Amino acid sequence: MKRVIALIGSQRKKETYDAVLNFGEYLTSHGGIEFETIFLHDYNLGFCTGCKLCFDKGEEYCPLKDDRDLLIEKISRSDGVIFASPNYAFHVSARMKNLFDRLAFIFHRPRFWGKACMSIVAQGIFGGNKIVKYLNSMGENLGFHTSRGCVLQTLEPTTEAMRRKNDREIQRAATAFYKALMCSTLPPSIFRLMMFRISRTKIRMMLNEEYRDFRYYQEHGWFESDYYYETSLGLLKKVMGSFFDFIGRKTTV
Template identity: 30%
Template sequence: MKYLIINGSPHKGNTWMLVEAVVLDIQLKDSLAVFDIIHLAELDLPFCRGCSACFRLGHEKCPHSEKIAAIIEKITNADGVIFASATYNMRETALLKNLFDHVCFMLHRPYFFQSKALVITTTGGVGAKTAAKSIASFLKGIGFNRCYQFSAATYSWNDYKITEAASSKLMKITDKFHRDIISGRLHSPSCVLLIPYNLFRGMSLAYVRGTEYEIQDGVYWTEESRKKGVYHSAIPVPFYKKPIGHLFYIIGKIAGRKYMVTYKK
């Protein structure tokens, strides 16, 4: 299995120690596991410029598209992705947030439907769970099929000693993550996830080619494979969840007509 590690901490500190423990554990379970690593601090990804080209014209038009396209490809090709971040000001680090800003357009046009993540965060005292939740909810919004979360309070700047309790919890979560990846199973989306997906499916009809404010969302949502289903065709959706998707599609269609998002031409 192929794993991609995205390290959002600016150095190999407390959080990295946990990542190393996870890597060792996965290697014990799967001697053929391979790990690719991106240290965001070494990537020199400039801040998102806010040009909105990714939303309007497609992410290939991003001024930093070379770096972003390479990361998107790596995530797509990985069987599992490990996101690691220290907690800064109760959230993920700016390094990781900057990466997320560059792929924010995927909240409108979700993409990573077959990807599964393990999110690892540490904090000095408080906020690691909030940071992990913030990361996981973004990942789910851009399509991730499953996000496992582990967070630890280290009470340390760079001298964390993993406690037995933390280690045992981390191994349990790693085991679930690893087994899920081996199983190849794709889980059905929660009802909560069906809401934004179908709102965008409906709203984007106001931005299809030929309309006053045509944008890439309109192209994406009118592709044959996305026109009808309440979620990506590869992911099973049980019958009782479908009405929620259909309802929010209709709400999206109405909202799209009423609240037009404009841009300077």
């Protein structure tokens, strides 16, 4: 049984919520899927103060005592996550953005390997494709492998033709996500390999054991590994990895 959660950034149970429910129906029709919807507004999530304690000392030192760790636990216990948001001023909703702000320390120390993520964006006219790209980038930075998202046109009044088109988009997205959900961890792209190798080089050269990032990399053997998790890079990526290590050293001052 695969467990999938949908993190919903909208305030109301309208277009975004309806799209998530529709997506869940298509996804669970494949069998072996447990699907749960989670409204972010049901959780107490304070605004990041920028103190950097989560980066430097560890996330347990965050001065905000709220539901952040509860949401992290829900994500950790899932096999897949849907990020669902309306298009607000050509971006995700404030609640969704705040979630990523509060998870920023995981961008430094990714952990959600082997999990799939996807995005659903409901909008009036345009801008949704850039939001999907943003959400996919956030998922990758957290450690997920991503599936194609979907952008739904929900301008009111919604026509029957628009509803049918949205339904087709949701169905296609659910099928693609199911395939991603069944995949094992994939080899990294050149870009992700570059990000890892340059970041770890800078952490090794600029920090020490006083910093949580440094200790985390030590504990997980990342200073010696090819990538965050065990994978076969192939000759080209091994050569590129060494080159990115070199770039990391040269650009560290």
